[in-house]
Amino acid sequence: QPPRYVILVGFREWLLVDRYKWPNNRLLRFDWSESLDRKETYTLQAAAALLHHDSLAPDQGASLLDGLDENAHKHAFGVSEDLKYALREAIEALGNEAVRQLREKAIAGKQGFYTGKDAVDAGDLSLECLRLVYRMLFLFYIEARPELGYVPIQKSEIYARGYSLESLRDLELTPLNTAAARDGLFFDATLRRLFSLIGQGCGAVAQQSVLAGSVKEAFALAPLDSKLFDPEATPLLNQVRFPNHIWQRVIRLMSLSSGKGKSHKSGRVSYQLLSINQLGAVYEALLSYRGFFAPEDLYEVQPEPKKAAASTRSDEDEEESEQEGEPQGGGSTDLMDSAWFVPASRINQYKPGERVHDLDEHGHRKLRVYPRDTFIYRLAGRDRQKSASYYTPQVLTRCLVKYALKELLKDKTADDILTLTVVEPAMGSAAFLNEAVNQLAEAYLERKQIELKRRIPHEQYIIELQKTRMYLADRNVYGVDLNPIATELAEVSLWLNAIYGEPADPGQPPRAARVPWFGYQLFSGNSLIGARREVFAASLLKKASKPAWYDTPPRRCAFLPSPASGRGAGGEGEVRRPDEVYHFLLPDPGMASYTDKVARQL
Template identity: 30%
Template sequence: MDNLSKEQSLYRFITNEGDFFTDDYLDESFAGKVFDNSFLGKKNKISEDDFAASSASAATPWGNSAEIKAGIKSAMGKLRDLYGEYKAKIHDPRSEAKGIIKETSLFHGKLLEDILWYRYEVIGGKADNDGHPVPYSEIYYLNGPDDKEKSIVPVRHIIRNKNDASVRMLIMEMQPEIENGAYSPGGLCKQQISGKTPEEESKLPQRYFREQWKDVFKVPEGYHISPSVIRDAISEISHGEKSLRPEYILLLAGPKIYLIKTDVWDQQSYLMLDIDELISGMTASQKSENLFTIFWLLVAAPELLGDTGMIARLIEDNRSHAYSVTSELKTGVVNVIKILGNEASYYFGKHPKSCFCQDFSRTGKEREIFNTAVLNDCLIYVYRLLFIFFAESRKGELGLAPERDDAYDLGYSLEHLRVLALRKLRSRGENEDFFFDNSMKKLFALYGKGSSDLIIKNGYRPEGKGGLTEEWLRRIDSPIFSDAGLTYFKELRIRNSEWQKILKNLSVTRRKSKNGRIRTGLINYAALGVNQLGAVYENLMSYRCYYAEQDLIQVHNGKETNPDHYLLDDYDNLGRYDFKNEVVHDPEDPNRPLIVSKGSFVYWLSTLDRSRSASFYTPVSLTRSTVKYTLQGIRERLDKGEMDYREILDLKIYEIPMLSTIQILAA
């Protein structure tokens, strides 16, 4: 178990829904991260001696670490046998829903106690004569026992904190996620528990009836199950009274186990572990013990109920990782805007009759309007690039770019161009040429007009598979791909050397390895969610721009190390500052100040302007809640059959902060 597998493909038994972890965090090193942060790894706070000394106490019923390792190995063999027997029973074509549910609940009991070590000593509640925990021995009142609505949620086990009896963790179960002839109960967001009759529920999709569950749990007289939809029940639990709100919910569904952390459930974030995929991976892998250990550590009692806090540590480590990538992208975007602004000055400087040069010479209010128009053009280019990077990284999910299509991948894609951008340009002619610019303009036009425009221009419509069709790439109906929104950049030509800098700033990430070396890699846009892209967008709100009318220097408080907080002053004022401690030095000559030359494009941080304009990014946690409760009435009407699903297409969405469309993204 000390040398964990580094083959990422083996971990397909883990479904990372809603960015519980960012996708790039689940890389080939994920196994090592799990192991190192567990009580078996390098970063644990509990030593082997501590385990041995406390093994006799009720607080630590799992034994010392050596005993635990031996127990994990034994549990691996038990799981193969247990799951094999269960699978044979539920795949019997003669099985009915009621029987499948009962067999699944029995399987869950053995899985919890024998494999994952949720034993009576740690679960609490009631035990039978043989010392096994009794399921559903305690009622979970959604709003407390004095709730006038008499609402309960079926909970298999309620695990409480010993110091104050508050709820620490819930273990719930639902129908197995399997397909067996006519039996198809659906998934987490589809299944329902209800007290209605089958006739009354015939309008509702993906349901299961209280009658089918009567051999597993019984609803006390005078009480009713509410909410009936499991997804909604978890939402209510996640927002419930603090003493009744658990940190984790372990939801069992036959071959699938959901690990839900209630404080991120609003973002529909959770891990789903598939036992079937796990056993398949263990069969194919030479390191099956390592694979099972990762599964076990993620959901077993010693971790979720222990003191090491592995999941919390992993989440914190992942946040630091995501912050690092986001910070690099923020810096990269700012650099790109500076490159674009300076390249516009360079190119149009060779064309003195251009509108850019004529407006450049204006002063006062007209000069401010000019600066704003240039910045707007820069931002449109940046938004185009970020959109295409994101669309190409999620082709299958979003359907905005052709998937597995050589014509697009090699002829148009931004991914192909960013690979070329990493190659060194050898001659002055290669640096000054416009290969990248021509390619970019074609790519922008393709997204702005769609493949139907190419068909019209080429005058033909190829037949057969793989041919160019109107559906090959649909037009993106957005102002950012319309040149009508550009003031000056419609005529701008950007040199290859500058396009390379632009693509590198939006592509390359640099991280320190354990030995201190800087390692470079490519930013994985598929791993960036609305939170990360929103942070980049929010960062841009804080900047303003202008072209320097004279040479400038960068100055700062002697203790300030963040370049974003440096200030600009006229070069003529250099003598006012402590040159050693308050002036930014030229990296090539420490005896000279770093000079921002006259005519350079200055993109500077101005939080004051942002505060005055009340420009702020709405975090995804707030947008999800807003959208959830706005649409709740519509969803209830759909569930009751009072509204047809097709009517959703006729809804109009009105969003006040339309610039970011963040509410629409949440919907």
Template identity: 25%
Template sequence: MKRDQLSNMTAQGGIITTGFLDQMRGETSVNPLVKPQAFATFGSPAPESQKTLDEKISDSFYNLVERWDSISNFYDNMDVSEARRRWIIPLLQELGFDPDFNHKDRMVDGDEQLRFRLSHRGWASSDAPMIHTVAPKQDLETRSDDGRGSKRSPHDELQTFLNVSKDHKWGIITNGISFRILRDFFHTTTKGYVEFDIENILRERSYSDFRAFYRMAHASRFRGDDGNGNYPLEQFYRESVTAGEKVGQNLRGNVKRAIEVFGNGFLTLAPELKEQMVEDEELCNDYYSEILRVIYRILFLLYAEQRAMLPTRGSLYIDEYSITRLREIAESRKGNDDHCDLWEGLKITFWMLAEGCPPLNVFAYNGSLFDRSEIPKIRKLKMKNHDLLEAIRCLTLFEEDRMQKRINYLDLDVEEIGSIYESLLDFTPRVLSSAMEIDGRQIPANRFFLDPRGSARKSTGSYYTDKRLVDELIKSALKPVAERRMAKPGDREAAILSLRVCDPACGSGAFLIAATNYLGKELAKVRTGESEPSDNDIRHARRDVLQHCIYGVDVNPMVVELAKVSLWINAAVNDLPLNFLDHHI
């Protein structure tokens, strides 16, 4: 299997999408902010031509490769001063910075409570970005234990500064191995950053990854503006937000197409079932429910694989049983034949998630999602490879500017699933006895399709909850109750876990997800004593909150399953089951 193109880069929290990072790897780019004129820095004019810029990037790459090779064997043993002198400062200089050491803590608005220990500015100017450099062995998300450092982790030190400072929007944190770009970020449930694995980029001689790094991290990205006070990184951020919205919009239509491909793919090899379904509303709905369950399973696997909740690159699972493998086959257009082995293989993957497969390091996630008994018709049916691969293409690719691009589930919040659910409520599954034109679309007889003249939303009273309303509910309803509980003397962890949150019309789980996220972070704060716990601590806390505090009900059984999937993805921990969800939702 080919190496993951973005294995040396990580984008989290929606700051920059992975799709945008992938574009930055390309030899050429239409983005004006990566053209030569955009790379001017203080006292250094912009390169005169594209050739000059390309040569400068190449020179920086080989200079850093040579320097890294000379120190890499003992870099981990350097103290912070030596690491800065021999590696981190030269690295920053190659990126156009002129690092200026901060001889004292930075205070915001003269407030002693807002004092931050940040090592450098990008250059000697009040508008320069903060660059916090730490020792090679210092993890960016772990507090220093030397007794002299901040009570926050390096990441949280810079992030908190950016959040409270009116004059700084972006900054850098690095130990010389990991290099993170941060933005002021008020998301309550996850960290936001772009990270580059400098060690791997240089060790693997990955020039395309270095090109992306240079284009994203060069000093010129942190200065200059578009006339509205937005320098290149901020414009990258806005482009990424827009691109992410387009991905969500495309995915809604793609899921509908995938459902119809699945529906007709199975029925092609099951003519008797197809005949029974003609104009049979109840049978069509049952069949549709099973297809949706398969779609939910695939969506879960796409999230889980891309978020490393399942075995990753180089594992037998990824190479032989994963959705990642199916996606690559679908992209290559190989395997588009009339055999049925790929569907049989996918059923084995589903079985692994249901029962667990310790030899492949796949743990059972339990619950009803992967239960064989939940798809009694479909599990007995067959599907040709070309139909399955077409459905996989619908769920993993979208077209933009006449090009096929991957849908990267790292760029999608779990709440995006709610918008998919919202669109699905508008359709009714049908198989017609005779051809018909519906909304300008010619529907052949005996073909499974989703009728846009549906009534599921009206009949069940189901509506997607707007995120702004959800946020207000958390702020005005849940937060005051939680704060009162935690303010009482006694065990604060027990106080949080004693809360019960029930949504009697939970829909796709938007409010329950937000409640899990809020309480999960508060629980992680209590357990760790940190204002910004690690993502791993938060995820474990979310799972415990989900197990003890979260309940939901809905009259639409398909919606209930979607809520479970959404909550599952949001709180799943690699080796711990979530089978209790079936009793809560």
């Protein structure tokens, strides 16, 4: 068994190499000149701990580095869980402020708000608020990774101070003590300008003219051609100007972890530690949620907790939940759980254990109530089962893709890998597509280095890996999903995974990052039913017809008539006749199958 770790010792630098991470050019570099010049005790202590014999090859138990890896993954997972709650709350905050402003405009214009042709649809408002927080999530992630070269957060002082989300993040805890500060529009104007820059792009030529020909502070942004950043995708919210206190609350929610439990303090969320897969889990967590307006005061209820489950809860767990502000007894108070709402006239029909309670500022229990006209964004009833929005954990996607590719790549050359096509018929936020792109890119670089008998320099490997990911994502990746929002999120996930930037030539304007385009590759549709050009005869649709259409094989037809004859060829090639119906316009027995486990429970 070869050694797990190798230390390469030089006069000024040491390298710590992990055998499992070396193929991806990942290592720890210790620059002793820099470290000793700084004379920072903590830096030297960290270096000593990482290089110590007991940390790398302990006599028993796991090594320190393995523990650090595991803890980093757990921390990132915990942060992604916090973000799910933060995004749900942010959507409600944005939605309720939008409702307030749109209602005031409707009253002033003597128009209907809940009814009539000008009525605001709660579903449309939910979708637009969802897009808005996903824009924020995209920007948080991309600004935390300057090495991808998309936003010039470290290269342009103009961008960093004048446009970036990070500049607003620095104001997340600034007190807004006056009405002008609370209700001002500085946050809103800055964010809308930033959204426009991302969606439409920005060339360095325009920046040069402003700076009198100097390219020192110029920056360029490649446009992201996506519905996510398209202003026409948010017509309702385009009529709203969110005040500073709303945006500050949203940014605070997405910037600070909740700090649950005894030993955890709230801290700043590090988006640099989150993987694409963990962001995908945050994306998909909200796909099955929906927003609605409370028609009257609504009380939240939940199924009463099972006694067996309650009895297994330890005293320590109960004490911790009390410290976190979770009331004891009653239904679940988890805002990410399925929710049921009843009017005040029916709340007394429910047992005390079925009524959901909150704690007020004095620690007293009170019923959770939503006043009339409140915008509520929750997982209602069986929405998750009906939408089938479940996220596949990264460990499972990695395993499945690894063994699917193991046989496929057995005899392939590096160039053969670049010709493979990847199709995902239910892509969600593209977890499997991204994993396939990652593993194919790594396999390509590994084999290409072997074929050329030349290794890529360590500092260049990340750029080459991103180039390969971009090539594969741009040319070889296809996907379908039933949920249109999932299609938008898949685009964003693939972008974040494949974007890369190249350094500008000396004295030249900066280059915009390379961005893949998925206009003809990712679509919304039903891949189980499909849109094959197959038809049934209309006579089969009659009630007494034997056999029924679903017991008869459909006929494949041509899309266009034959140019020579003006009509399709005979047999399967013939175009659809007037008395034939496309298969995807007809129901199927499986659509009303009462043998289904979920259907039997209703």
